[in-house]
Amino acid sequence: MADIGNAKLQGQSFNAMRAQYAKVQPAGEKRGQGSEKVTTLEASLAMQEKTVDFLLAAKTKAKDRFATQYGLVKRGEEETRDLESFQYKGKSLADLSPEEAQTLIAEDGYFGVSKTAERLAGFVLTGAGDSLERLQAGREGIQKGFEEAEQAWGGKLPEISYQTLNKALEMIDARIQELGGGALVDVKA
Template sequence: MEAVDLNMQKLENYVDNISNKKQTVKGAEESSNTNMEQKNSSIHNSAVNVSISMESMKVFLNIKSVELSQANTNAQNSLMNIINNTEIYDFLSGKEIDGGFSLASIGYEGKPITELSPDEAKELVSDEGFFGVSKTSERVSSFVVNLAGDDVEALKEARKGIVQGFEEAEKMWGGELPEISYETQEKTLDIIDKKIEELLKTDAQKELEEGNTSKEED
């Protein structure tokens, strides 16, 4: 009888251990999921802020690149809205805003955007300018790709943030942004989409593409 009781006790202990391990694993999984959600949320918010800041800059540069007349009421209003938005104006002035984002952090080393002449502003948004379509789309897409790494879900979340920030910028600045903003947004999303597509490819697909490339070279 004692042997049976002893074996039953061992069995109960074994079951308890298994149960405790399951609870530990479950807790670890829940913690991991929470951390992942927090990470993706942070990435999303960073992408939103970057998008709003960059589009606000485009609006400001677009206005600064032409001599304003009193008759140009919409441009005057947009300019005043930017000046009255402390965080945006601080960013354009070269100061660091929330998240450590600044003109310097994106590699810009020129004079503050708020101090540019019309000709200087026009040069910055030209085809080869620092804030032209090509260089800006590469810069913004590189920012979100580096932020998300090779995590597809994080990258998708960053893409959502870029889109949300763009839409919020549209609302902030009168419902319509400069044409250069739409061109830049299209190219930025295209780069991000291609990165996501590349990450989703299976090893077999990659090997097939590499094989086709080798045959073409031969």
């Protein structure tokens, strides 16, 4: 959580407002009473009021954020994913003939090893540019996603998945080496 002293209240930090109230001309002197006790009490009450306003605003924002997150989680749980919801060129994957499916996963097919690896690596290479740090982060992201896919699958994935992963990581590693980075050897086989 952010430091409350630096939190913004009506455009001012809490610490700045506290300092402002400490410098306020005593309210009693304004009325000709000269009572410093009244001034301290008024400043304290004003400070407490601002603190309560801040805490209520923070609580409201947090509640809204959590409600949004909860709604997204619930929506995800309620949505069921089935093969029919996935399509290729307007045709449900469930409706593909065995020949059409084989064509898609063939070496030169849209879901084949080469083209899928190119899409995976291309995403990282484009996003990272010439940054070795970003290339490494993208590489690690692909590996983490692959591990999550294994968990979701319940174990070892089909061999085509490992071939695709290896090819994509080879492309990223080649770019890392072009930029003077070291060789990375942590590819699952």
